Amino acid sequence: MSADPARPHRGTIFLEEATLIGQESWPDGQYVMRLAAPRCAAHATPGSFVHVRCATDLPMRRPLSIQRVDREAGWVEILYKVLGTGLARLAAARPGDKLSCLGPIGRGFTVRAERPRRLLIGGGVGIPPMVFLAEELRDAPGARPVVMMGSEIPFPFRTRPSAVMLPGLPPAVIATMPLLDEWGIACRLASQRGYAGCYEGFVTEMAAEWLATLGPAALAETEIYACGPTPMLRAVAAVAARFGVPAQVSLEEFMACAVGGCAGCVVRVEGPEGPAMKRVCVDGPVFEARTVFPEAYA
Ligand SMILES: Cc1cc2nc3c(=O)[nH]c(=O)nc-3n(C[C@H](O)[C@H](O)[C@H](O)COP(=O)(O)OP(=O)(O)OC[C@H]3O[C@@H](n4cnc5c(N)ncnc54)[C@H](O)[C@@H]3O)c2cc1C
């Protein structure tokens, strides 16, 4: 595989001079940004990400998940939280600015027909791929997905009470992401911060409480998809193991090239043939939870 970001990667990753067309700011340094990047938008799938140059004088790009795409209009949407220099510079960009964008990158989530009940779990900046997956699944065969999101800072959208029923959780747990409600998708929010209408606790505790209300037949049709910080993903694997359902998790690792050339992002996975080192950027970022957190299944 080529490490040269100037060349298209196997015809699936494109280098585009994207135009910033929208930048909304939310509390605690969170931003929702739209980039006109038609080739990336055309090929993105849930779980894939872009590698963005945040400013012309910053050589290191930053990897950011794709939250939504409009393939006809040619834009991709990302949600990010500023941690350091790169994303702070990105937050200073204004509509009309050009940003070099490499994407879409990575192997995203695999939707399996034999598991038509899908539970999507997103934590913090792991929320974006879950929104993308929910949008792709809303008209797919099978039940509409159930989405659960957790955050310890205010959610990067205006929460409101949901109009979509979700039996199995206390009625007071009613706050949702309005976009998902408009799509007719049941979504519930969790936080330890006591936000109105949210489940008080970790999103994985809410997921376990809900899964415990499903019977064996429903569990046999259920699969979990998750993205978030590593401790949350480890807890997702434990919940999946407890209820005997498969789970796919999207990992975050420090990345340099993001096109498979530098081995800077490798993680150890336990496959059927034993342990192997995999690159999160191009072999992932999505992996089967049991291969990344085998201890949860011991
Ligand atoms: C596949 C993938 C998808 C991601 N999706 C999102 C997203 O949708 N929204 C979001 O806010 N964040 C996301 N992240 C994390 C995001 O890339 C880092 O928070 C960001 O690179 C930090 O940059 P900074 O300039 O703010 O911080 P700095 O501390 O200045 O970054 C310094 C260096 O560390 C690297 N780095 C720091 N933290 C991380 C991290 N957690 N993961 C990888 N590299 C890191 C940066 O790439 C940079 O090279 C994702 C990471 C990966 C790997």
Ligand code: FES
């Ligand atoms: S970041 Fe270079 S191989 Fe993944």
